[in-house]
Amino acid sequence: MKRRVLVLLGLLLAVVAFSGCTSYSSETTSPTTSIQESPKELGEWKADGIIDEKEYAHELSLAGGKLIVYWRNDDEYLYMALKGQTTGWVAIGFEPTQSMKDADMIFGWVKDGEVTVLDLYSTGTYGPHPPDENLGGTNDILEYAGKEESGYTIIEFKRKLNTGDQYDKAFVRGQTIKFIFAMADDDEFTLKHNVARGSGELVLD
Template identity: 65%
Template sequence: MKSQTLLILWLVVSILLLSGCIEGKQGSTTTAETNPATLSHLREWKADGVISPNEYPHKQSLAGGKFIVYWRNDGEYLYMALKGQTTGWVAIGFEPSNAMKDADIIFGWVKNGQVIVIDAYSTGTYGPHPPDEELGGTNDILEYAGKEEDEYTVIEFKRRLDTGDHYDKSLIPSQKVKFIFALADSDEFTQKHNIIRGSGELTLDKA
C-alpha cells in the first residue's frame, strides 16, 4: 500500500512539473527576445518622436532612468528610440573597441523645434566623433524624429542593420550589441557629455 501511495505521489508531481504548475516552472517565462511570434502584435513603427504603447518590445533603463533605450528590429532594419533627461543632446554608440574608439554613434537633439540627428564615428579613445560624411562615409539614418518635453528629449531613428558603410557597425539579428551612451545639456554635439555617460548591452531579435 505504501509503495502504491508513493507511486501515485510521484505521478502527480511529474504531471505538475510537465504542465508548468510548479512555481519554479512558472518563473521561466517567454519574452519577445525569445519568442518572435510576439513581434507580430507590435503596432506600426513611426518616426514621430512619440514612444507609443507596443511600438517597441524592448526597453532598457540606465543611470536611474535618466537614459532609456527602446528598440526593435526585423531582418533588415533597426528601429530605436532614445529618451534622455536633458534638453540637450542624447547619444548612443555601438560596439566601441576601447572607451569611445571606433564606436558607431548616433547623436540627436531638438533645437527651436527642429530635430537634428547625426550619424557619427569616434576616431579616438575619447573622440573626436565627426559625422561619417566628413570621414568619407555616408549618412545612413533613413528616418528620424524627435521631441523635447518635460525636461526630456526623445529621438527616434531607423537604419539598416548592415548599411555597407565602413563607419557603421554591421549588425545581425540575435546579436548581443555592446553600446555606450551619453547626455549633455548642450545642443552642440561637439560639446563634451556633461550630464551622464555609461555603457550597456542589448540583444537584437531573431529575424
C-alpha cells in the same frame, strides 16, 4: 595574538578596497537596470518623436532612469528611440573597441522645434567623432524624428542592420550589441557629456 591581529587587519583592508570598486561616479552607471520582454504583437513604427506602448519590442533603463533605450528590429532594419532626461543632446555609440574609439555613434537633439540626428564615428579613444560623410562614408539614418517636452528629449531613428558603410557597425539578428551612451544639457554636440554617461548591452531579435 599578533598574527591574528595582522590577519584581521588585512581582511579589513581588502573589504575596503573592494567596496571602492563597486561604486560608480554620477556619470558612469552599471550597464543594465531593466529590460522589458518583447510583447506578442507590435504596432506600427513611426518616426514621430512619440513612443507608443507597442511600438518597440524592448526597453532598457540606464543611469538611474535618466536614459531609456527602446528598440526593435526585423530582418533588414533597426528601429530605435532614446529618451533622455535632458533638454540637450542624447547619444549612443555601438561596439567601441576601447572607450569611445571606433564607436558607431548616433547623436540627436531638438532645438526650437527642429530635430537634428547625426551619424558619426569616433576615430580616437576620447573622440573626435566627425560625421561619417567627413570620413568618406555615408549618412545612413533613413528616417528620424524627435521631441522635447517636460525636460525630456526623445530621438527616434531607423537604419539598416548592415548599411554597407565601413563607418557603421554591421548587425545580425540575435546579436548582442555592446554600446556606450552619453547625455548633455546643451544642444552643441561638441560639448562634453555632463548629465550622464555609461555603457550597456542590448540583444537583437
